[in-house]
Amino acid sequence: MNTTLVHQVKQYVTQRAIFIVLILLIIGIAIADPNFLAFSTLRDILQQSSTRAIIALGAAFILVTGGVDLSAGRVVGLTAVVSASMLQIDTYANRFFPDLPQLWVGLPIIIGIVAGLLVGLVNGIIVAKLHVPPFIATLGTMVAVYGLNSIYFDTEPNQSQPIGGLRPDFTTIGSGYIDLGGGYSIPYIVLIAIGVALICWVIFNKTRLGKNMYAIGGNIQAAHVSGIHVARNLIALYAIAGALYGLGGVLEAARTGGATNNYGNMYELDAIAACVVGGVSTAGGIGTVPGVMAGVLIFGVINYGLTFIGVSPYWQLIIKGLIIVAAVAFDIRKYMAKK
Numbered sequence: 001m002n003t004t005l006v007h008q009v010k011q012y013v014t015q016r017a018i019f020i021v022l023i024l025l026i027i028g029i030a031i032a033d034p035n036f037l038a039f040s041t042l043r044d045i046l047q048q049s050s051t052r053a054i055i056a057l058g059a060a061f062i063l064v065t066g067g068v069d070l071s072a073g074r075v076v077g078l079t080a081v082v083s084a085s086m087l088q089i090d091t092y093a094n095r096f097f098p099d100l101p102q103l104w105v106g107l108p109i110i111i112g113i114v115a116g117l118l119v120g121l122v123n124g125i126i127v128a129k130l131h132v133p134p135f136i137a138t139l140g141t142m143v144a145v146y147g148l149n150s151i152y153f154d155t156e157p158n159q160s161q162p163i164g165g166l167r168p169d170f171t172t173i174g175s176g177y178i179d180l181g182g183g184y185s186i187p188y189i190v191l192i193a194i195g196v197a198l199i200c201w202v203i204f205n206k207t208r209l210g211k212n213m214y215a216i217g218g219n220i221q222a223a224h225v226s227g228i229h230v231a232r233n234l235i236a237l238y239a240i241a242g243a244l245y246g247l248g249g250v251l252e253a254a255r256t257g258g259a260t261n262n263y264g265n266m267y268e269l270d271a272i273a274a275c276v277v278g279g280v281s282t283a284g285g286i287g288t289v290p291g292v293m294a295g296v297l298i299f300g301v302i303n304y305g306l307t308f309i310g311v312s313p314y315w316q317l318i319i320k321g322l323i324i325v326a327a328v329a330f331d332i333r334k335y336m337a338k339k
Helices: 002-015 017-032 039-064 072-085 106-128 134-153 168-175 188-206 208-218 220-225 230-256 267-277 289-308 313-338
Strands: 177-181 184-187
Touching (some): 017 289, 039 072, 039 184, 039 188, 039 208, 039 230, 039 267, 039 289, 072 267, 106 134, 106 230, 177 188, 184 188, 188 208, 188 230, 188 289, 208 220, 267 289, 289 313
Antiparallel strands (some): 177 184
16 A cells, blocks of 8 residues: 555656646745745746747657757747847837838738748758758758848848847837736736647647647657658648747847847757756657746746846856756656656
8 A cells, every 4th residue: 555655656746747846946946035936026937938938839849759959049030130120110220121111010020930930841841851860950950040140130231230129019019018906917928928838738739730749759650650641740840830939039029129140049958958857758759838838937937036046147057957967867767667
């Protein structure tokens, strides 16, 4: 009886380890400074983590298939620059397009998302049709996209100047909020991230594409044999991931009120780390949307919380590194035990 109970407890802790770590992390920081539990602190963490969550969800689509996407960060930079360049106020001295009329705010946003989708589509075709390993394929597009973005960013009359003076109707998306009264509010960007997470959850769990994604990541040969059109599904998944990176880039520009060609640098590693910490297997076939969101929040709490209590940024990097290594080691151990 005791052995059964211990096994059940062990299984419960294993399945929910990520959420337990998140709770313990919050408790630990709150003990050091009780002000950390203020609603405004939680709101700031969620606001800063929202774009990272959307990017991590895109990365999760690829990781579950057993691949990896290194182009995410540079796609974020491209879409941030493209959308911001078309949404500057008329009176800004250094407009990217001096003669461009005021566009409907949704148009540059859609253009940014479509740009990300197209990069994802290219990644999917290279991986699925040319059979280039995802690591190499997305490494190539990462470099190419950064070069393309830098050329665009350096065009006359901008000449690589940071893009600023963004329109209020655009920046409100990233910094505005719904006032709930009593000092409470919910940022628009948090609601967008929650909406995206719900859509991804439906794709992961309630669609044929989601089921095929898990099948491809679990055993690509078995997926072929079972009649799944692997190439078509991979292209669709990479395209969805690219669109999510594009949305993340647009929202990052709205949140920060500007953009440069270096936006999104190393975001792909943060996204992959959040996914792995959130239980997405590096071997493919395993991963959940709630786990990814929890992984993003853990890094959000680390970045904001440890700064809040005065921990050196260098120690924060060490802690993040240890968490990533521990998560991957735990994942590999489970994979080997399963085999």
